Amino acid sequence: VSLETTARRDGDGWVLRGTKKWIGNGASGGVTFVWARVDDEGADEHGSVRCFLVEQETPGYVGTVIRGKASLRGIHQAHIVLDDVRVPLDAVLPGARSFKDASTVLYSTRSGVAWSALGHATACYEAALAYAQQRVQFGKPLAKFQMVQERLTQMLEQLTAMQLYCRTMADLEAAGRLRPTQASLAKYHNTRAARRIASTARDLLGGNGILLENAVMQHMADIEAIHTYEGTESVQALLIGRDITGMSAFA
Ligand SMILES: Cc1cc2nc3c(=O)[nH]c(=O)nc-3n(C[C@H](O)[C@H](O)[C@H](O)COP(=O)(O)OP(=O)(O)OC[C@H]3O[C@@H](n4cnc5c(N)ncnc54)[C@H](O)[C@@H]3O)c2cc1C
Known part of the structure; x- marks a missing residue:
């Protein structure tokens, strides 16, 4: 602005x-x-x-x-x-005459970022699940340990919430009812959740988690960029906070 x-x-x-x-x-x-x-x-x-x-x-x-x-x-x-x-x-683009018009582009691209986060997180979850099923430690696959199952459950819980954000946002957008703050909330939630999922997946792959060939590390690095662009986590929080309270806390 x-x-x-x-x-x-x-x-x-x-x-x-x-x-x-x-x-x-x-x-x-x-x-x-x-x-x-x-x-x-x-x-x-x-x-x-x-x-x-x-x-x-x-x-x-x-x-x-x-x-x-x-x-x-x-x-x-x-x-x-x-x-x-x-x-x-x-x-000059004829339809772009105010900052509000620029914002229209931003909230559309913020929806796109929420989807990107979901894609990266899905790849991390799938890599972690596959690895846990085949990696044997202490005589059994990692997936047979209770703590590993709990961590996979937490990843799926977050992933499902991300899917619901994206699905709901797509429905609202198709109906022409998507509000800018809703796109901000989806971006805020999904990039934060993707960071957590990537971090857990990286850890579940043990030492192999840092190898580029296992993809998780690359997704992790890419998530860092989408977490920042189209407005950082803090800036999304300020947009959402202004909508909730009616008070701007930007400066
Ligand atoms: C890979 C990538 C692609 C990009 N593509 C484009 C593009 O195509 N077009 C384009 O225009 N831009 C693009 N950007 C820019 C992107 O939108 C900005 O980098 C982003 O909005 C953050 O701005 P900044 O880098 O200036 O960080 P800063 O504004 O300097 O923020 C630094 C830190 O301070 C925090 N901060 C800033 N202000 C406040 C505040 N008021 N209260 C509390 N905390 C605050 C931020 O949250 C952040 O943590 C891209 C960025 C990246 C990394």
């Missing part, structure tokens, strides 16, 4: 200025959607938010791939500098 990138009207176009970090495919893929705040003192639209479709080849646009990530290594994110990037008038 405290978006700092600016858009200024200039003749037959707009001029964008600012920096952004962690932008998915911001240095590849040809185009980037850039949200910016209109900086035009005196104009009615001053201070409002717009979204621009920016060709990455445009002069002044520099996207640099962020290197050294231990998480989500299958997709690039970029650090972007917009140094007086000039775009035509028709580069």
